[in-house]
Amino acid sequence: MLTRIDHIGIACFDLDKTVEFYRATYGFEVFHTEVNEEQGVREAMLRINGTDDGGASYLQLLEPTREDSTVAKWLAKNGEGVHHIAFGTADVDGEAEAIRNKGVRVLYDEPRTGSMGSRITFLHPKDCHGVLTELVTSASSQH
């Protein structure tokens, strides 16, 4: 079961400037930052609200760290904007398997490590009406 909008992933050219835009314009503060070498991104998580499944919803601001990362290629084609959306679940493995069995392409054979120690996978946007869709189990939900 998918129980929340976990985050909205937003690709940007300059993470520091984009963080400052969200702080100055809306008052959103940085909750967490990290570099994900596998994904080739530097990111900032801005916590927007708590959710009734015990989790939270974030904006995830993403700046590529290398030219050959998927986010760098996406930015070169699309410019800045919403890159993906993510739904939270207590069981990313089970959800990914169930969704794969419905004929939707799941991009990873097994979930990988995402923000803040989460486990994540992605669904192919062409199978999801144009929306790159992530499934995420937060570190606190892993047993």
Add this chain to the structure above:
Amino acid sequence: MLTRIDHIGIACFDLDKTVEFYRATYGFEVFHTEVNEEQGVREAMLRINGTDDGGASYLQLLEPTREDSTVAKWLAKNGEGVHHIAFGTADVDGEAEAIRNKGVRVLYDEPRTGSMGSRITFLHPKDCHGVLTELVTSASSQH
């Protein structure tokens, strides 16, 4: 103050097919449907989770009802995908004014009617790092 991710607006060519995709793939059910003649869209709201400000987060699926609507033009250029994101606030008028005073272009002089009797306005995506951004005060928050 912006207190939640209110919704993610997703543009699609065929609302019924897209609703069915979200139901069959994730189990998300339609919470509300309506036609907004002013915006030129037919829409379905899928409620994903409650939020700790007393509101909720939705997916808003949007199908244009006429060729000259902004969503129709957006689809013709971009194809299906995430069209905008929306933050919830108890005071869309005050927030819009404060944000306008920071130099961000607000697209309406006064907020207009959005989904489910809400009051909404939009911020220019070029002033928001490529993200068309909506501010929304839900009907239940209006005094």
